[in-house]
Amino acid sequence: MGGQENVDYSIVICTYNPDENVLKRCLQAVRQLNVANISTEVILVDNNSKVRVQDLPYIKEYTAGIPGLKQLFVVKQGLLYARLAAIAEAKGAQIVFFDDDNEPESEYLQELHRLNKQFPNVAAWGPGNVEVDFVDGVDDNIREVALQLFQHRTATTVGFAAIKDWQPCYPYGTGLCIKTDLCREYLQQVNQGRLTLTGRNGNKLSSGEDTQMIMLCISKGYAAGISPALRLTHIITAKRANRPYMNRLLYGTRSCYETCMVQVFPERKQMLESKLISGAKFSRQTLKKFLKTKWNRSPQKTFDLIQFIAAHASDYMALDKPLPGFVNKVLTSLKIV
Structure with missing residues (x-):
């Protein structure tokens, strides 16, 4: 070194x-x-x-x-x-x-x-x-x-x-x-x-x-x-x-x-657990935003969808929880995963 x-x-x-x-x-x-x-x-x-x-x-x-x-x-x-x-x-x-x-x-x-x-x-x-x-x-x-x-x-x-x-x-x-x-x-x-x-x-x-x-x-x-x-x-x-x-x-x-934050500040995990949305709610809101991208082909709608998914996926990943199946399907359709 x-x-x-x-x-x-x-x-x-x-x-x-x-x-x-x-x-x-x-x-x-x-x-x-x-x-x-x-x-x-x-x-x-x-x-x-x-x-x-x-x-x-x-x-x-x-x-x-x-x-x-x-x-x-x-x-x-x-x-x-x-x-x-x-x-x-x-x-x-x-x-x-x-x-x-x-x-x-x-x-x-x-x-x-x-x-x-x-x-x-x-x-x-x-x-x-x-x-x-x-x-x-x-x-x-x-x-x-x-x-x-x-x-x-x-x-x-x-x-x-x-x-x-x-x-x-x-x-x-x-x-x-x-x-x-x-x-x-x-x-x-x-x-x-x-x-x-x-x-x-x-x-x-x-x-x-x-x-x-x-x-x-x-x-x-x-x-x-x-x-x-x-x-x-x-x-x-x-x-x-x-x-x-x-x-x-x-x-x-x-x-x-x-994930970045929890690894540096482990005490943050408790806050994440309290604000984590359920898989059903995550899926419903993802579906709603996904349909908007089909009705409106504006790139901004797709960016908004990805931003939403990423923000909640961040919580799931930090807590080592799998993403809902429907959310994974959307990410696959967008060629992100």
């Missing part, structure tokens, strides 16, 4: 079968980060791509000039395992997680450095301004939902909190920066089997590990927040800016929430 060696920030970029133009933009942005008076390392993690990232023709060119670059190859599939390997190798006091479709602005690290000095009790920071770049365009009928799902943000003030439930000022996984000692604690709890959410893995789409990392910070008495001066662009291609992908992303992101 890597030891800290007077490195301020370990920048972690995880990738799997990357889109060449997207990864180029990410690496170019990281190369252009202002690191004046800041020590850094960059860990590029290839999560078992079909063609090894280190063998891609453009990689040497785009990684040239990136200080302290290290490349890892992680065979076990899943974003979680790529991140865990990077955490184990990181030497920085803070770890910054950029996905391969993130394009941070040049002053990103300078703003993080300022925030870390000014607010030492905030253990997790993320961008308050995220611009979503639909490089291949996006259907106007799904644009608003797409912006939300791909973490569009336009904050105007610094905000942070230490509340044991999700807050509007909590950071997403995009551009997330966390104190390394807390990342190590997260790694330890995953290895012990206490935290089990894996994040994106094949067709399974969720952000559970991001939420668990942030909530772990809260559980240890720290706050988490965002700053408008932390700015980045989230690059989204047609492969993701479409209804089938977004349906799965919406369900995966929302349905894992209560």
